Amino acid sequence: MVEPAIITTSLVTILGPPGSALGYAIRDFLYRSDVPFEWVQLANDAQARADAGVEHLADSRLPVCLFADGSRLECPTVRQITEKLGWFRNPARSEYDLAIYGAGPAGLSAAVYGASEGLKTVLIERYTLGGQAGSSSRIENYLGFPGGISGADLAKRAHEQVCRFGAEILLGREGVRADCTPHQMGGYLADGTKIVARATICATGVAYRRLGLPHEERFQGAGLYYGAGASEAALTSGQHVFVVGGGNSAGQAAMHFAQAACHVTIVIRGESLKSTLSQYLIDRISATPNINVLTQTEVAALEGDDVLREITLSNRATGESRTVATRWLFVCIGGEPQTHWASEVGIVRDAGGYLITGPDLVRNGRCPAQWPLTREPYYLETSMPGLFAAGDVRHGSIKRCASAVGEGAMAVALVHRYLANG
Ligand SMILES: Cc1cc2nc3c(=O)[nH]c(=O)nc-3n(C[C@H](O)[C@H](O)[C@H](O)COP(=O)(O)OP(=O)(O)OC[C@H]3O[C@@H](n4cnc5c(N)ncnc54)[C@H](O)[C@@H]3O)c2cc1C
Numbered sequence: 001m002v003e004p005a006i007i008t009t010s011l012v013t014i015l016g017p018p019g020s021a022l023g024y025a026i027r028d029f030l031y032r033s034d035v036p037f038e039w040v041q042l043a044n045d046a047q048a049r050a051d052a053g054v055e056h057l058a059d060s061r062l063p064v065c066l067f068a069d070g071s072r073l074e075c076p077t078v079r080q081i082t083e084k085l086g087w088f089r090n091p092a093r094s095e096y097d098l099a100i101y102g103a104g105p106a107g108l109s110a111a112v113y114g115a116s117e118g119l120k121t122v123l124i125e126r127y128t129l130g131g132q133a134g135s136s137s138r139i140e141n142y143l144g145f146p147g148g149i150s151g152a153d154l155a156k157r158a159h160e161q162v163c164r165f166g167a168e169i170l171l172g173r174e175g176v177r178a179d180c181t182p183h184q185m186g187g188y189l190a191d192g193t194k195i196v197a198r199a200t201i202c203a204t205g206v207a208y209r210r211l212g213l214p215h216e217e218r219f220q221g222a223g224l225y226y227g228a229g230a231s232e233a234a235l236t237s238g239q240h241v242f243v244v245g246g247g248n249s250a251g252q253a254a255m256h257f258a259q260a261a262c263h264v265t266i267v268i269r270g271e272s273l274k275s276t277l278s279q280y281l282i283d284r285i286s287a288t289p290n291i292n293v294l295t296q297t298e299v300a301a302l303e304g305d306d307v308l309r310e311i312t313l314s315n316r317a318t319g320e321s322r323t324v325a326t327r328w329l330f331v332c333i334g335g336e337p338q339t340h341w342a343s344e345v346g347i348v349r350d351a352g353g354y355l356i357t358g359p360d361l362v363r364n365g366r367c368p369a370q371w372p373l374t375r376e377p378y379y380l381e382t383s384m385p386g387l388f389a390a391g392d393v394r395h396g397s398i399k400r401c402a403s404a405v406g407e408g409a410m411a412v413a414l415v416h417r418y419l420a421n422g
Pocket of ligand 1: 106125130134138141249390398
């Protein structure tokens with residue numbers, strides 16, 4: 001094998017062909033994890049041989065990751081990179097006071113408060129720290145950061161705080177099943193590991209909603225991206241980017257891409273951004289000459305080969321359709337909670353799958369049939385005593401960083417009440 005010629009100064013150098021979906025997944029993971037990395041897009045077979053040490057551009061060993069210690073991983077999964085970075089661990093205890101699922105703003109906040117208040121706390125996250133907020137290039141309305149802060153930076157600071165107070169973090173581990181009895185809750189991880197805790201906080205947020213179009217899976221990470229794609233901005237230089245969605249995440253993404261792309265088009269179904277976007281972002285977008293907004297429009301089709309090449313835009317008012325060339329489509333149309341595990345054990349959810357808590361469980365002065373205690377559920381408590389929900393996964397929550405952080409802290413106060421009084 002030819003020795004790679006790349007000398008890396010970043011912690012990780014990723015070498016891959018254009019449009020590599022795995023290359024994108026690795027970039028996204030490292031960006032959100034605040035790990036310095038360099039992406040080397042291989043242009044031809046000769047460069048693939050010289051720089052990546054593989055035979056050609058279509059070699060199945062690509063992308064290759066080179067680490068600062070001289071080691072390399074070929075076509076690695078995100079889990080293998082988590083392991084390589086030394087972040088993949090087994091639980092240190094057989095039982096915890098508090099288990100928290102999901103390390104977005106709500107879970108990170110709960111871990112800080114839980115551990116700092118003396119609870120043996122474990123924080124379980126299926127991907128990396130930061131949640132949806134971690135994908136934001138700049139959060140400008142979070143208290144205490146007048147100049148704004150990137151989601152990755154916010155997650156890094158929270159990580160330091162969680163570690164300082166001694167909470168245990170299990171990354172790359174997904175909770176898939178619950179096994180609950182009062183005062184002892186079991187959560188099963190995807191590999192069968194059981195986590196036992198006296199109380200649990202579910203802070204699993206939401207997963208990105210899909211467009212529901214043919215070929216969506218094929219182009220995912222190869223022209224079609226969910227979320228704000230903060231890791232990709234520099235790569236869009238001089239190109240036309242499309243962002244679908246009218247919420248703050250879409251607005252932030254558009255502003256971010258406008259710095260590199262030649263043009264950014266926001267595609268929304270509604271008649272204007274007024275009802276969905278914060279005024280500060282509306283003002284910024286209006287003042288940015290290379291952003292335009294297509295109202296009453298939806299993406300109707302995706303076309304391409306190995307990568308996305310063009311999209312069809314359909315005007316809902318006139319019924320007219322047109323096809324435009326692009327290799328960059330970012331979908332920011334909100335999310336859906338993934339709470340199937342809760343319905344399996346009879347926990348009450350709303351029609352959208354969000355976990356119902358506290359006063360919302362009480363109808364006409366009566367608790368749901370599943371509720372086994374004489375007291376009413378605490379404010380953030382689900383219909384399973386001792387299991388709390390915080391942040392975006394909770395029915396009726398405000399979808400904001402600050403409210404998720406607030407609910408994480410509040411859930412811990414209610415955990416104390418539950419552990420003391422039942
Ligand atoms: C691009 C973008 C920009 C945004 N900008 C702003 C902003 O400027 N200001 C603002 O206030 N809000 C903003 N928001 C909204 C804000 O980020 C969310 O409201 C907030 O992140 C919700 O936090 P959360 O902890 O409840 O859930 P999430 O952030 O969704 O985190 C949930 C975490 O749980 C993990 N998880 C899910 N299922 C499991 C499982 N089974 N096991 C283990 N882990 C699991 C996920 O991987 C994720 O890390 C933005 C959102 C996006 C997407």
